[in-house]
Amino acid sequence: MCFISIGFIFIGILKLFNKYIEKFSDKETEKEILVLYKLHCEILDKFGIYEKIFSNTIYAEIVLNGASLITQLLIISLNPRHELIYFSMSIMGSQVFIYCLFGQFIYSETERISQKFYFTNWYEMNEENRKVILTMMTMATRPFGLKAAGMYEINLILFLKVIKLCYTYYAILSKVKVLLIC
Numbered sequence: 001m002c003f004i005s006i007g008f009i010f011i012g013i014l015k016l017f018n019k020y021i022e023k024f025s026d027k028e029t030e031k032e033i034l035v036l037y038k039l040h041c042e043i044l045d046k047f048g049i050y051e052k053i054f055s056n057t058i059y060a061e062i063v064l065n066g067a068s069l070i071t072q073l074l075i076i077s078l079n080p081r082h083e084l085i086y087f088s089m090s091i092m093g094s095q096v097f098i099y100c101l102f103g104q105f106i107y108s109e110t111e112r113i114s115q116k117f118y119f120t121n122w123y124e125m126n127e128e129n130r131k132v133i134l135t136m137m138t139m140a141t142r143p144f145g146l147k148a149a150g151m152y153e154i155n156l157i158l159f160l161k162v163i164k165l166c167y168t169y170y171a172i173l174s175k176v177k178v179l180l181i182c
Contacts, residue, residue: 059149103154107145
């Protein structure tokens with residue numbers, strides 16, 4: 001719950017930052033551009049802290065939910081009349097989906113930062129301001145997103161991979177079960 005709460009605040013900050021860049025004009029003073037630069041650096045720094053705090057927890061949650069999904073698929077194959085298992089399986093799948101959707105939102109918002117900087121009239125600014133804007137554009141070319149255990153980017157593609165992996169393990173285990181029975 002804390003992950004989502006802080007994350008919504010973080011997404012709101014990214015949206016505000018993107019709106020500020022949108023309203024940004026070539027008439028901005030050097031002081032305002034430096035404030036924008038410091039804000040951008042601070043957002044990157046705070047996001048790094050946020051990711052370090054929740055990275056391993058999210059990884060554990062996704063792995064345990066995946067294992068639970070596999071187990072529930074096996075239980076359903078043994079006795080398909082347990083309606084409660086279907087409900088439980090949908091809850092586990094939706095938990096993984098929420099994390100992945102949330103990660104996708106953060107990635108999308110950070111991807112827009114580079115686009116917003118590009119669409120400012122940076123080429124009409126004086127050389128000092130242009131350098132600062134180009135530095136921020138360079139920093140924003142690589143959008144940042146959440147990573148599970150520092151390895152796997154959390155986005156909708158990860159959700160599809162987890163579901164696919166769960167079904168693959170289920171198919172292997174059910175095949176082994178059939179071979180053991182015969």
